[in-house]
Amino acid sequence: MNIPEILKLADEYNQELPDLPELPEPPSGADIARWIDHTLLKPQATASQIEEVCEEAKTYNFASVCITPFFVPLAAGLLQGTDVKTCSVIGFPLGATQSSVKVVETLVSLAGGATEIDMVMNIGAFKGEDYSQVLNDILAVVQVAHNQGAIVKVILEMALLTRKEKTVACLLCKQAGADFVKTSTGFGPGGATVEDVDLMRRVVGSEMGVKAAGGVRTLEDALAMIHAGANRIGASAGVRIVKEAIT
């Protein structure tokens, strides 16, 4: 689809969203860990805190450890030989860097061992309706990531978008071949909501992933997101969530 077609479809979806596709069976017990990106993105996080997060990730078998690019080589080294992936954030959390810099940041993260890339959409370009800029920015990161077998989640910072914009953003990500849409950075004015996850899942359909991140602190929160259509949760409270799930 080209951009006029995307905007036309978004108009239609704004009148009536597609049906919610059939969702996979939600995880039970400790299996919920496989749906969680164990996350530590605070700027003051130290190497020893990253080591601790990686230890927890191995213990509980989380999907990934989601960390800032500086700590990617450390985490990837610690997680080598396990099923836990290393997830790096790109253009984070503002999304307002040049595409060339996002690409270099992605390449450096991939070289350091990341296999999941959570990039922030260029929100300012999006708000200015420069949709080809937004699309090309995502495409550029997706290309270099896919070339090296990594997946890309695009953070939309849903709390900053209108309902119609949320739909347009999801369709741009789908068009760019991204693997996931993700609700929030955790640094914006709001986190994941059930309503947003529902909209995202309806718009992207069953082939793409939906990651709910920001403010997911309990098992109840996580399951609400999963029932709304999320198949990945970003949370710093992963250990608490798994412990709740197994008791």
Next chain:
Amino acid sequence: MNIPEILKLADEYNQELPDLPELPEPPSGADIARWIDHTLLKPQATASQIEEVCEEAKTYNFASVCITPFFVPLAAGLLQGTDVKTCSVIGFPLGATQSSVKVVETLVSLAGGATEIDMVMNIGAFKGEDYSQVLNDILAVVQVAHNQGAIVKVILEMALLTRKEKTVACLLCKQAGADFVKTSTGFGPGGATVEDVDLMRRVVGSEMGVKAAGGVRTLEDALAMIHAGANRIGASAGVRIVKEAIT
């Protein structure tokens, strides 16, 4: 000074700070604009909002326009032939990217027309006491910026640091040849305080700049920072501050 010497000096300063050096005459009336970086760093800022900020900067003759890297070419084009500089933020606001990526981001901003670079210190490495990493990270950006005649301000995110750490951070910036220390990103847990600016000015002495940013909203705020030792103010309320100064 090597790092053990820096830490020793920080210990001494933690007992007793050096005297406040003689400060330049504070600006009067509309001249305060020359001390202000007119700032718009919201991720949802659009090109037309950046254009407006640049227009205001030309009208009031601010020191610079401080914007995200994506908008540097736009702003630099609009400000060409004026005294208003284009200031780009690097590794912003978390500071937790690889030095190589900070360097590329700086080079891309310089190529786009930025002549002031506000980089965020690697706060996590600092908290983990990896001071040589922190020093080399700053040095790398300072080198490429100075090579092209640009200046570097290092954002310390003071609200995350202990009193002793604040001193160490200032001394590392001085050692790296940075041009300014800057209090805050505006995205952290706190903004500029008079106490922090006083400490920074005493530690760096009279040869380096001190930029107070984050929460400076009125002329009174700005003058308090300047009287404490700041010679640059970062604010989104620059127009209001100048208007207050000339009435």
